[in-house]
Amino acid sequence: VQLQASGGGLVQPGGSLRLSCVASGGIFSIITMGWFRQAPGKEREFVGAINRNGGSAMFADSVKGRFTISRDNARNTVYLQMNSLKPEDTAVYYCAGTLAAYSGRVVYTSTYDYWGQGTLVTVSS
Numbered sequence: 001v002q003l004q005a006s007g008g009g010l011v012q013p014g015g016s017l018r019l020s021c022v023a024s025g026g027i028f029s030i031i032t033m034g035w036f037r038q039a040p041g042k043e044r045e046f047v048g049a050i051n052r053n054g055g056s057a058m059f060a061d062s063v064k065g066r067f068t069i070s071r072d073n074a075r076n077t078v079y080l081q082m083n084s085l086k087p088e089d090t091a092v093y094y095c096a097g098t099l100a101a102y103s104g105r106v107v108y109t110s111t112y113d114y115w116g117q118g119t120l121v122t123v124s125s
Contacts, residue, residue, distance in 0.1 A: 001025035001114045005095045008119030011085055015123070019080040021095030021116055028076040032102045034112060035069065035080045037091035037121075044094070044109055050078065051102035058106065063089075085123045092118040 007019040021033070034049035048059040050069040057069045063082075071078040078095060096112035105111045 001027060001031065001097055003095050003097060003114055003116035005093065005116040005119045008093060008121045010122045010124065012125050013086060013123055015085050016081070016083045017085065017121060018082070019093055019095075019119060019121070021078045021080075023076045023078075023097065023114075027099075028097075029073040031097040031099055031114070032106060033069075033071060033078040034096045034098070034106050035078075036094045036096060036109060037089075038094070038118075039088075039091040042091075046107040046109075047093070048080065049102070049106035056102060060107075082121070085121075087123050090121060090123045092120050094118045 002024045003021055005021045011017050035047040036044050037047050038044040046060050048069045050057040050071055054071045066084045068081045095116040097114040098112045100111055
């Protein structure tokens with residue numbers, strides 16, 4: 001499975017951005033998808049994850065209530081909608097996929113089998 005993330009850019013504080021991640025390889029509908037981010041000088045951290053059918057999602061406390069995740073299995077695409085963006089949201093955002101069942105382990109980078117290349121989000125005035 002190959003993942004291609006896009007949609008990053010420069011946005012002002014309080015603004016919104018939607019990231020997309022398209023998967024190729026034919027197994028998108030059976031993989032749990034996650035989003036992570038990595039700010040300069042920091043470790044990669046969990047942002048959110050969604051289960052295979054899109055019925056369940058979880059988020060890091062830092063983005064809860066501001067970010068949502070959805071997926072369109074017919075289009076092999078997962079989305080990260082980011083609202084009320086803050087300067088501390090500035091990072092490279094990565095999508096990731098795993099064949100593992102959706103569970104509390106989706107917050108760990110080691111759970112994931114597939115990674116996209118990352119897309120840069122900069123929140124600044």
